[in-house]
Amino acid sequence: MPSPISYADVLAASERIRPYLPPTPLREYPQLNALVGHDIRVWVKHENHHPTQSFKIRNGLSVVTALTAEERARGAIGASTGNHGQGVAYAGKLLGVPVAICVPERNNPEKNAAIRAYGAELIEAGANYDETMVVCARIQAERGMTLVHSTNNRNVIAGAGTMTLEILEQEPSVDAIIIALGGGSQAVGALTVVAERAPHVKVYAVGAEGAPAQYESWRQGKRLTGQKIGTFAEGIATGSAYELTFDALKAGLADFITVSEDAIYDSLRDLIRITHNVPEGAGAAGLTGLRVLAPQLAGKRVAIILCGGNLSMASLKVALQGA
Numbered sequence: 001m002p003s004p005i006s007y008a009d010v011l012a013a014s015e016r017i018r019p020y021l022p023p024t025p026l027r028e029y030p031q032l033n034a035l036v037g038h039d040i041r042v043w044v045k046h047e048n049h050h051p052t053q054s055f056k057i058r059n060g061l062s063v064v065t066a067l068t069a070e071e072r073a074r075g076a077i078g079a080s081t082g083n084h085g086q087g088v089a090y091a092g093k094l095l096g097v098p099v100a101i102c103v104p105e106r107n108n109p110e111k112n113a114a115i116r117a118y119g120a121e122l123i124e125a126g127a128n129y130d131e132t133m134v135v136c137a138r139i140q141a142e143r144g145m146t147l148v149h150s151t152n153n154r155n156v157i158a159g160a161g162t163m164t165l166e167i168l169e170q171e172p173s174v175d176a177i178i179i180a181l182g183g184g185s186q187a188v189g190a191l192t193v194v195a196e197r198a199p200h201v202k203v204y205a206v207g208a209e210g211a212p213a214q215y216e217s218w219r220q221g222k223r224l225t226g227q228k229i230g231t232f233a234e235g236i237a238t239g240s241a242y243e244l245t246f247d248a249l250k251a252g253l254a255d256f257i258t259v260s261e262d263a264i265y266d267s268l269r270d271l272i273r274i275t276h277n278v279p280e281g282a283g284a285a286g287l288t289g290l291r292v293l294a295p296q297l298a299g300k301r302v303a304i305i306l307c308g309g310n311l312s313m314a315s316l317k318v319a320l321q322g323a
Contacts, residue, residue, distance in 0.1 A: 002247045003188060005154050007196035010161035010189065016065040017058060017162060020094060024049045024163075026170040026303065031274045036290055038298040043171055047163065048277055048309030052086040052114070054235075055163055055307045056150075059185060060087030062159025063148050064095055071146050072097045078148040079103070079136040081129055081234050082111030083308050088148050089118035100145065102136040104128055108234065108312050130226065130239060151183030151242040161189025167303050168197050175300040178293065180285035180307055181205040181214050181256070182236045184245030191252040202254035206289030208236050208281075209258045217241035218249055218256045232315050233264055233281025235308055255296075259288045267291065268319050271306065280311040 025046045032042045047055035064076060075098030078088050085101035092099030099120040103112060105127060116122050123139065126132035140147045150156065163186065167174060177194070179187045187205050194201040207215045213227035218241075225240035241249075249256075268284035271277060286304030290297070311319075 002251055003192045003195070004244045004248060005158050005161065005188070005192055007192055009154065009158040010165060010193055013062040013155065013158035014162045014165055017061040017159065020061055021050070021057065023166045023170070026167060027275070029274050035270060035274070036294055038294045040290070040294060040297055040299065041301045042290065043174065043301070043303045044275060045163065045167055045303055045305045046277065047305060047307045048279060048283060052083070052090050053309040054083035054086065055160065055186060055305070056083040056087035057090055058087070058162050059084065059150070059156040059159040060089070060091040060148070062162070063153060063155040064088065064091035064097055066155050067097065067146060075099060075143070075145045076148050077102070077136060077140045077143070077145040078150065079129060079133040080150060081237070082108055082115070083235060083310060084150040085115045085120070086111065086118065089115050089120035093119045100139065102132050102139070104132045110312055111310060114310070128229070128239070151185055152244040154244070157185045157188050157244065160185035161193050163305070164190040164193040168193065171301070171303065173301050174201060174303050176202045176204060176254070176297055177303045177305070178204045178206060178286045178289050179305055180233070180236050180282040181207050181249070182238045182282065183242050184214065184249050186305065186307065187253065188245045188248045191248055203252065204289065204293060205249070205253050205256040206285045207256065207258045208233050208264070208285070209260050211237045211239065212258055213239050214241050214249070215256055215258050217246060218253065221250060231261060231281065233285060235280060235282025236285060255293065257289055257292055259285065259292065263288045265319050265322055269323055277306060278309055278311055278316065279306050280308045281315065283308045
């Protein structure tokens with residue numbers, strides 16, 4: 001598989017972040033097994049139990065711990081709609097590194113507040129992520145800060161890969177991992193790890209029907225950019241496929257499906273009811289995808305990723321009204 005990182009990169013990231021980040025739980029819920037059916041055993045990887053309630057803290061810490069002393073002094077900057085920004089901001093606060101995070105105008109105010117709470121400078125610019133990224137690149141050049149792209153960064157992907165290391169250590173019998181796909185760091189990290197540690201494990205991706213750029217890129221075999229975005233699941237609200245992850249996703253995924261907004265909300269409610277955790281939209285996408293993929297995964301042991309729990313109050317209200 002043409003991975004942009006090596007297994008050794010993931011091991012190195014794991015060593016760097018281990019002093020700051022304990023493993024997150026991997027839990028089996030009998031009611032979830034019954035809900036999915038097809039004699040499938042389901043494990044939920046609770047990345048929402050991180051300090052920032054998202055797996056992206058792995059990525060942020062992986063990058064910031066790898067900076068040289070000179071780079072740390074100049075600081076780090078990134079563009080984000082929330083979780084990536086919180087991860088980098090948290091790492092900066094922990095390690096004394098100045099951080100600036102650029103977010104789109106009218107971004108989720110709760111995520112903005114969380115980024116500020118970790119001491120980062122918040123810069124609101126651009127109507128969407130792509131426009132925000134242009135502003136971020138300009139400021140990075142002006143200030144000489146290190147640009148921490150949410151996907152196109154090898155240390156970001158290596159950090160995400162540490163999640164799959166933990167899954168295989170916690171439950172070696174897993175046959176498949178289902179991952180909500182935004183930029184692709186989780187999925188490419190997983191593909192890199194299973195290729196070395198457990199080649200029999202298949203990695204599946206789930207996207208939102210309202211943000212099909214990654215799915216259509218995978219299906220057509222070419223990288224698409226500037227595609228429509230219309231989903232409440234911010235973590236998979238991606239309008240482009242990314243240079244650093246595309247080839248690995250194209251070559252390595254066992255399958256890739258998209259799911260509707262209603263289906264994501266259904267799984268979100270089921271996860272609240274059964275696990276008593278509150279997932280964000282992307283955090284519920286793994287279960288949503290598993291319900292579609294269940295017939296072909298009958299009798300298997302499957303890990304799904306509750307990749308984040310930063311659901312807005314507005315989306316939570318919609319979810320509860322639909323209960």
